Amino acid sequence: MRKPPGYVAASVLCSLGGFLFGVDTGIIGPATVMDEFKNYVGNTSPIVHGLIVSSILIPAAISSFFAGRLADALGRRTGIAIGSLIFAVGATLEASSVHIAMFIVGRVVEGVGEGLYLGTLVVYICEIAPPKHRGALTTGPQLLITLGLVAGFFTCYGTANIESSMSWRLPFALLAGYAYAFSAATLVWLPPSPRWLNLHGKADQAAAAWEKLGVPAADREKILEQLETSVLEPPSPDVGDETSPDRAMATGTDAGVSSRRQPPASDKPNKMLDVFSPDARSRTFLAVFLMGMQQLSGIDGVLYYAPLLFQQAGLDSVQSTFLASGVSAIVIFAVTIPATIWADRWGRRLSTMLGGLGMAATMLIMGSLYAGDAVHASTGAGRWVVVVGIYVFAVLYCVSWGVGIKIYAAEIQPQRTRASATNIAHGSNWVTNFLVALVTPLLLAKTSYGAYFLFSICTFLAVVVCWLFMPETRGKSLDEIEQAFQSSRVIGGPWKLAESMRKMLGRKRLAVDA
Structure with a gap:
């Protein structure tokens, strides 16, 4: 077994x-x-x-x-x-x-x-x-x-x-x-959460945690691709270069996308x-x-x-x-x-x-x-x-x-x-x-x-x-869930629903007047 x-x-x-x-x-x-x-x-x-x-x-x-x-x-x-x-x-x-x-x-x-x-x-x-x-x-x-x-x-x-x-x-x-x-x-x-370790710049420990958890490399990469690249603390000097293969695997990024996806410092998750x-x-x-x-x-x-x-x-x-x-x-x-x-x-x-x-x-x-x-x-x-x-x-x-x-x-x-x-x-x-x-x-x-x-x-x-x-999330990656919320016309709040209804009613009134 x-x-x-x-x-x-x-x-x-x-x-x-x-x-x-x-x-x-x-x-x-x-x-x-x-x-x-x-x-x-x-x-x-x-x-x-x-x-x-x-x-x-x-x-x-x-x-x-x-x-x-x-x-x-x-x-x-x-x-x-x-x-x-x-x-x-x-x-x-x-x-x-x-x-x-x-x-x-x-x-x-x-x-x-x-x-x-x-x-x-x-x-x-x-x-x-x-x-x-x-x-x-x-x-x-x-x-x-x-x-x-x-x-x-x-x-x-x-x-x-x-x-x-x-x-x-x-x-x-x-x-x-x-x-x-x-x-x-x-x-x-x-084991500690590899995602938490990555967010604290502890890439080596994160890699060891992934191994202990036995997550396949393909699934590991999918999980980490869903991870936003913002970190709680800057990486320690011994973590490695941003473009190294180990660093890319640890952060779920490569050299081509790292700079594009790095959030501004004000977006770092250090505030409740x-x-x-x-x-x-x-x-x-x-x-x-x-x-x-x-x-x-x-x-x-x-x-x-x-x-x-x-x-x-x-x-x-x-x-x-x-x-x-x-x-x-x-x-x-x-x-x-x-x-x-x-x-x-x-x-x-x-x-x-x-x-x-x-x-x-x-x-x-x-x-x-x-x-x-x-x-x-x-x-x-x-x-x-x-x-x-x-x-x-x-x-x-x-x-x-x-x-x-x-x-x-x-x-x-x-x-x-x-x-x-x-x-x-x-x-x-x-x-x-x-x-x-x-x-x-x-x-x-x-x-x-x-x-x-x-x-x-x-x-x-x-x-x-x-x-x-409530948009559907079944089977979606965390990135796809992010896009679903950003593109939803309703989920932004009741005021957006009210605005949509006002526009719809306005179009109907124009059609009647015409």
């Missing part, structure tokens, strides 16, 4: 960071409804319940805004290792907390680490993967997130009957162990505000919007509060709601596997729009059943339609938005802003995730259908924006 290429092994190792996020997501909902945890925190209102769950998210949003700078300064590998180590410390505080305040502090620390490493995972894989495998490999973290959901839900299912605080402490202790192991493995086995420069801001705004709407679809409302949703639909025992939640996680994991394999066969734009319409319709149907009082705890088909609807929604999300949007947000960015812009987009994801986690239990307590209608409207709005502003 042939050993897989190094870039595949590195991508799989990197994707294990998604497993940590998935386990935490799978744990926190069931853990907070366990009887032992309720005894630990006392009677809490829905808003306090939401705060306990969501306290991880705002710190993650804040730290993700700086994760790109950390990854640019210290390297992708180091940024991932530092973030996952902080995450492990937070999980340790949760598992060993002696008061609810200490538990929340643990959530906050965990969030800081999560924000630092999670967005950088996709950036790293995007920078080492050959173009023909980029889609499949960059969906690896999402696949491992779904595996983590399965592990988290069933860990809580297995510990729920422990008649002590270990029923909820043990899942967090296991999570801390996973995180410490991942941080150490990242530093020991994950570069993400708002004229050639990058439209892509930054689109990535921020899409990553925010990914959460406003309601996916983490479903994942965090699956036991509550199933309980509301009529599954009354803790064991049955945990089991239903675990089954939903298995379904999510199962459908994410083919979605990952076929990621480069499906159009990003079309799958995002069709998946969004399906999710919006599913949420609308479930909300309408509750609004029409058709869901009863013990009788009728309404409750089973809701249970199946939750599964259908999760499946549609995983095969469309869960896979496509995170890839899209990273691959549309210029190289010099990719780390910063991708992590800012993840920050948007964290902020909206916080809002969803905070308001979902409140909405479920006040009205049985409000959350479903809210998520349906938000998802449909996102589909409209995608139809107007």
